[in-house]
Amino acid sequence: MVSLEKKSPEERLNICRKYYLGGFAFLPLLWLINAIWFYKQAFKVEPYPQQAQIRKYVIRSVIGTFIWCIIIITWNVMFQVFRTKMGPIGDYLTFVVPRGYY
Amino acid sequence: MRSSVIFVYLLLSILCVYCSQPKRIVDQMYISFDHARYCVRRLNGTHEIGCQSSASGNSGRMYMIDNDEEFNSYLMNTKLIDSSGSFIIVLNVNLFNTYYVDKLITSLSSKLNGLLLYLKSTSSRPEYFSHDDQCPNHRYSYYLNQTEIINWNSKGTGLFFRSFPFPIMLIDEEDDYKQLIKFYRQFNYSQSSSPTCGLELKSFQNAAHSSKTCIRRNDISHSLIDLEETFCDPVGGLNIYSKLPQSFIIIPKKRQPKSVILILTTTDSFQMFLKIKGTTGGAQQPATSLITFLALAHLIGQEQNEFKQQDKEIIFVTLDGDALDYSASFKFMFDMINGSFPIGNQNEEPIKVEHIHSIIEFQSLSLTDKLSLYTYPSSLINQTFIDTLVHNNPMIIPMAVDSSLPPASSQIFLRQTSSLSFPAYILTSTNQNQLSNHYYHSFFDDPSTLSINISSLEYNSTTEFSQWIKNIVEPFGQTLIESFVGIKKNITIKQEIINNLVYCILKNINCPLIHNVTNQSTGNSFDSSNETSLPFSINTYPVAATPTFPFVQNILSYFLRDRIYDTYNLNETTCKQYSNNDSFCSYIYVGGYAPSIMSEQSFDGYCVRSYIRSVSSMSPAFTIDNYDLSQTTYPAWTESRWTTISLRLFVIPTRKHEIITLVIGILLLSVSFIVCFILRYYTNISLLQPSSS
Numbered sequence: 001m002v003s004l005e006k007k008s009p010e011e012r013l014n015i016c017r018k019y020y021l022g023g024f025a026f027l028p029l030l031w032l033i034n035a036i037w038f039y040k041q042a043f044k045v046e047p048y049p050q051q052a053q054i055r056k057y058v059i060r061s062v063i064g065t066f067i068w069c070i071i072i073i074t075w076n077v078m079f080q081v082f083r084t085k086m087g088p089i090g091d092y093l094t095f096v097v098p099r100g101y102y
Numbered sequence: 103m104r105s106s107v108i109f110v111y112l113l114l115s116i117l118c119v120y121c122s123q124p125k126r127i128v129d130q131m132y133i134s135f136d137h138a139r140y141c142v143r144r145l146n147g148t149h150e151i152g153c154q155s156s157a158s159g160n161s162g163r164m165y166m167i168d169n170d171e172e173f174n175s176y177l178m179n180t181k182l183i184d185s186s187g188s189f190i191i192v193l194n195v196n197l198f199n200t201y202y203v204d205k206l207i208t209s210l211s212s213k214l215n216g217l218l219l220y221l222k223s224t225s226s227r228p229e230y231f232s233h234d235d236q237c238p239n240h241r242y243s244y245y246l247n248q249t250e251i252i253n254w255n256s257k258g259t260g261l262f263f264r265s266f267p268f269p270i271m272l273i274d275e276e277d278d279y280k281q282l283i284k285f286y287r288q289f290n291y292s293q294s295s296s297p298t299c300g301l302e303l304k305s306f307q308n309a310a311h312s313s314k315t316c317i318r319r320n321d322i323s324h325s326l327i328d329l330e331e332t333f334c335d336p337v338g339g340l341n342i343y344s345k346l347p348q349s350f351i352i353i354p355k356k357r358q359p360k361s362v363i364l365i366l367t368t369t370d371s372f373q374m375f376l377k378i379k380g381t382t383g384g385a386q387q388p389a390t391s392l393i394t395f396l397a398l399a400h401l402i403g404q405e406q407n408e409f410k411q412q413d414k415e416i417i418f419v420t421l422d423g424d425a426l427d428y429s430a431s432f433k434f435m436f437d438m439i440n441g442s443f444p445i446g447n448q449n450e451e452p453i454k455v456e457h458i459h460s461i462i463e464f465q466s467l468s469l470t471d472k473l474s475l476y477t478y479p480s481s482l483i484n485q486t487f488i489d490t491l492v493h494n495n496p497m498i499i500p501m502a503v504d505s506s507l508p509p510a511s512s513q514i515f516l517r518q519t520s521s522l523s524f525p526a527y528i529l530t531s532t533n534q535n536q537l538s539n540h541y542y543h544s545f546f547d548d549p550s551t552l553s554i555n556i557s558s559l560e561y562n563s564t565t566e567f568s569q570w571i572k573n574i575v576e577p578f579g580q581t582l583i584e585s586f587v588g589i590k591k592n593i594t595i596k597q598e599i600i601n602n603l604v605y606c607i608l609k610n611i612n613c614p615l616i617h618n619v620t621n622q623s624t625g626n627s628f629d630s631s632n633e634t635s636l637p638f639s640i641n642t643y644p645v646a647a648t649p650t651f652p653f654v655q656n657i658l659s660y661f662l663r664d665r666i667y668d669t670y671n672l673n674e675t676t677c678k679q680y681s682n683n684d685s686f687c688s689y690i691y692v693g694g695y696a697p698s699i700m701s702e703q704s705f706d707g708y709c710v711r712s713y714i715r716s717v718s719s720m721s722p723a724f725t726i727d728n729y730d731l732s733q734t735t736y737p738a739w740t741e742s743r744w745t746t747i748s749l750r751l752f753v754i755p756t757r758k759h760e761i762i763t764l765v766i767g768i769l770l771l772s773v774s775f776i777v778c779f780i781l782r783y784y785t786n787i788s789l790l791q792p793s794s795s
Contacts, residue, residue, distance in 0.1 A: 088318060097319050099333065100154060102311040 004041060012041060013050040020057040028068035031061035132302075133281065133751040138218075139272040139375035139545065140747045143265075143307035144640070145316055145334060146427070147723070147731045147738040151262065152307070155216065155269035159304030162188035162215035163754060166286050169194065173202060177209050188215035190301040192282070195221045195272070196228045199259045216303040218749070219272040219375075220279050227546055230257035233374045234543040238509040242734045244427050246478075246513040246521070248506045252535045255542050262374045262543070269303040271749055272375045274545075285751055300754040309334035309742030314731035316740055317724070334740040338720030339370060339422030339641035340651045341430055343444065344399075344713055346406050347664035349415045350687050357451045360459040360524070362415045363586075366511055367395040367464045368430070369422045369650055371638040373545040383547035384638025385608060386531075386539045390552065391464035392654075393603050394571055395420070400661040400698065401579040401595045408587050414459060416582070417444075418662065420654055422641055423719045424511050425543060427737030430719035431514035436736075437717065439518065444715055447686055458524045460484070465510040468531040468538040469552045469567055473574070475500045475529055476507050478516060482525040487585050494584075495577035498529070508532055529578075549608045549635075561605045561613060568600045575600075598697045603657075607636045611649050618695040619660040619710075624652060642741050643720045651716065659688065659712035660695065667711050668694075669701045677709035687713050 004012055019034035035058050042055040083090040084102050091097065143152035163186040167173050176182070183189075191206060191214065198219050206214055221227060236253040239245060241263070273279055289299045308331075309316045316334040323330040369392060371384035399418050402409065409416070423430035437443045441452040460482075467473070475491065477483045480503040492498050507513055512526035531538040541547035549556045552567045559565070572595060579593050606613040612632040617625040631649045641648060664687075674691040681689035694708040723729050723736040731738045755763070 091315070091318055091322060094322075097322055097331070097333075098310070099308045099331070100157065100306055100310055102315065 004037075009048050009050045012038075013053055016041075016054050016057045020061055023061060023064055028065055028072075031064045031068070034058065034061040035065060131752055133285065135273060135278050135282075135749040135751070137273075137275050137278060137377065137380070138747075138749040139274060139377045139380065140305045140749075141266075141270040141272075141374055142305065142376060142744060143309055143742040144337075144426075145309055145311070145313045145740050145742065147314060147734065148312050150265050150309070150311060152742075153266045153268065153270045153305065154307050154310075155303055155305045157306045159302045159306075159748070159750075160188075160190070160216040160269055161300055161302040161752075162186065162190040162213075164190050164192055164218075164286065164290070164299040164301045164751070166192040166283075166290075167194065167197065169197070173197065173205075177205065183210065183213065186298075187213065189213050190216040190218060190303065192218045192220060192286075192301070195219050195231070198231075198261070200261065203261065214268060216268045216301065217266075217270040218301060218303065219270070220282065221272070221274045222279055223276050224274075230540045231544050231546045232258045232540070232542040233260065233262040234258045235260045235263060238542065239425075239427060239513075240509070242427065242737070244432075244514065244517075244734075244737060245509075246507060246517045249504075250506055252506050252508075254508050254532065254535065254537045255539075256536060257540070258542065262372070269305045270375075271303055271305070273749075274377075282751070289753060297756050297759065298754050300752050302748070302750045302752065304746060304748045304750075305744065306746075307742040307744050308332075309740065312732065313738045313740045316742075317731060332743055334742045335642035335644070336720050336724045337423055337426055337429055337640055337739040337741055338433075338643040338718055338724075339430070339645060339648075340655075340716040341419065341421050341434055341719040342369075342651065342654050342658060342714065342716045343417050343419040344658045344662050344715070345415055345417045346402065346409055346662055347666075347711070347713070348406065348410045350664065350711075350713055357453065357457050358413070359456045361413060362417060362453050362457050363459050364461045364515075365395065365398065365416065365418045365463075366461060366515075367391045367420055368424045368511060369420045369638070369654060370425050370430075370641060371547070372425045372543050372640050375545055376639065377545075379634070381545060381548055381635065382637045382639045383541065383543075383545040385547050385549045385552055386468045387466045387542060387547065388638060389607050389636070390467040390469075390571075392420070393600070393607055394464050394467060394575060396603055396654075396657055396661060397571055397575040397595060397600050398578060399658055400599055401575055401593060402582065403662040403665070404595065404698075404700070405579065405583060405591075405593055406662075406665060408583055408589070408591065412587050414586055416586075418658060420658070421511050421719060422651075423721070426640065426739045428511060428514045429721040429737045429739060431511040432518075432736050433717075433719050433722055435515060435518040436722040445717060446715055455519050455523045460487075460524050461512055461515055461526045463510055463512045463526065463528045464530075465512075465528055466508065466530045466532070466537055466539060466542075469570055470531040470533070470538050471497065472531075472533070473498050473529055474532045475527060476505065476510075477501070477525060477527050478504065478507055478512075479521045479525065480504045482521075482523075483527070484525070484585075487527070487581070490584050491578070491581045494581050495574065497574070506535075508537065552608075554604070554608065556609055559605060559609050562598055562601050563605070564597055564601055565604065568597065568604045571600050571604070572597055596697050602697070606653075609635055611636050611653060615695060616653060616656065618693050620652075620656045621690050621692055624656065627652065640741055643718065643724075645718075655714050655716060659714035660692070660710060661698070662712060664711040665700065667709055668699050669703070670709065671703075671705045672707075672709040674707065680709065680711070687711050 016038050019030050023031035038054055038058050042058040141153040143150055143154055167176055189210060232255055234255055236255055236258045237251055238255050285299050289297055319333050368388045371388055373383050402416060421430035443453050475498050488500050492500060508530050510528045512528050516526055554565050554567050576594055583591055602615045606615050610633050612628045616628055628649055636650055636653060637648055677689050677691040690710050691707055692710055721736050721738060723731055723738040
């Protein structure tokens, strides 16, 4: 288990940056983890020089996660409502085709 | 010390032997009915019909309704209806019609979780039981457009073509009914507090919505998961045709117009309630027509030397799949119009519409005194043929010219040719525009409706029915000879042959007849269907191992065989040599069916030279590229796939019982937690840590 207290502030900033940049590769979970893990470091610990940058990354990760949540929830609802009304496309997009029901 | 160990060991082993019961607990909870009939889901291009249950079965409180009074009292008993969240209504078969079913659906709406029909005994079957439409095969515009619509099957309920969101099953065995009523009377005395019986019906169908959706889903496979799951299968079997030996040569010169006569019958039927290893019905339609057809084929084959004197080809055709929107006839006409009839040889000139002289069909025959002859169109029919037919057989009554045709495959033959090319002659049993069959397309259509006592029927018993067939087939054969050969000849068919056909088709398909006309390996394939009659049901593609097609193929080709070969004493190797040299006909070495062989000498085996072709009878909708299945140019019927079908009875405990069980369960749980905690606290053994050495 990686314990942030044992790492130097530069290393903490490095990890936070890596997670932040990694999230841009369509990986919203990285942003979510980043936000949760570094929340304490960004807001609750006594200030140190790299904290401002970490704070910036955490806030941006939160925004990114939120945007992704909106996208995923919207698509989920749209698919569930319009799957049968889309015609053949609905069936081709379905991964596990329902048995016995339309 | 040692003796006490041995004593404990002995005690334990005795306990194990005597206390372990062979039955599982689940067997003691449920009573299973394995011989119930069930309703399945079928789909056409735009709709689904039939029944569907949930994947784990539909269960509910059982309530039995035996007659009209009980029905009305149940619907007014709101207290009873509110007492349970779901009901399985057990309904007497006589009450299964649109009035009662619709009333149940509207009154109970989502509380109706299933329907179980019961038949009290075989002698109390309803007088009419047909769930086809009142005008069968008349749904989409597939039929021939005629002046008036007649309700040929006026007692038909049309329930087969409705879609039910719950399963429907039927118990037709008396033992099952007795068991059901015994439990019902034992448990269902008062309405609320005592335990009641519950039923669980499971008949989960894979397919949904329409054939178009289902066939599309069949083809979907995501490459991560290799298994393609098949949801439904297209309806279709085999169209089989055969002809006389005189035409066994590929005609070198051009085929003459109006030189081919087609004789048609069907080999399929449907029932709303299916059973694995159960009777399928179909005795009046199509078995009677099929027996007449095969007997006529034998008669014509017998007189093949007479038919050599004329140049018209008589082709005997069986169609499979016409019960649902005439799929087989559409395929046959599609092949004919596109030049693939007959198949087999590229050098053979195909038979097209202009080569057809006329079509004759046997359809919906029943054991009646009078038969009706329908002919269409009046501009093309040959009145002398009709007069000869009626003269030879006074049982036949010709119907008025251009009267509406009954449901028959000929309708499609005429429709696809706009009734301009050839006439159709349909022989059927109708009386005042009503089919004589009370059980049209139902499993009750069994040999008892033909006055046959099936349990006492032997291989060679002469019944009223087989004599009736003889009295139809002989005049018909005579008429064909008179009309096409031009001579008057009294021809007869041996009663034994018809008796054997009746036995094989209606009682036991594994009969001496089929073993005499097939070779060893084909004959052995019928052993698995011992003591079953010929099944008449909806066949799907890929063709399952139904014995119907091999039976019809072998018997039809044998009856129309080249009889000169009956006089040759050939052995199996010579027969095989002939077979290798000739690809047009088939040569098989069989034991020989004695009543059919006319020559005085008899040999151990005969080489049979015959012509037989089988073509898939799936609707053209499934074979044409990029055909949109929701179009109505061709029928597109499919049948869903399913896995397990089960019907189980159980007892629903009272509310008090359920609460006590729950409380005891929670108590046991907490007690076991406490015991484990105490044990851990007071013992020093820790199983997780390694032992200190």
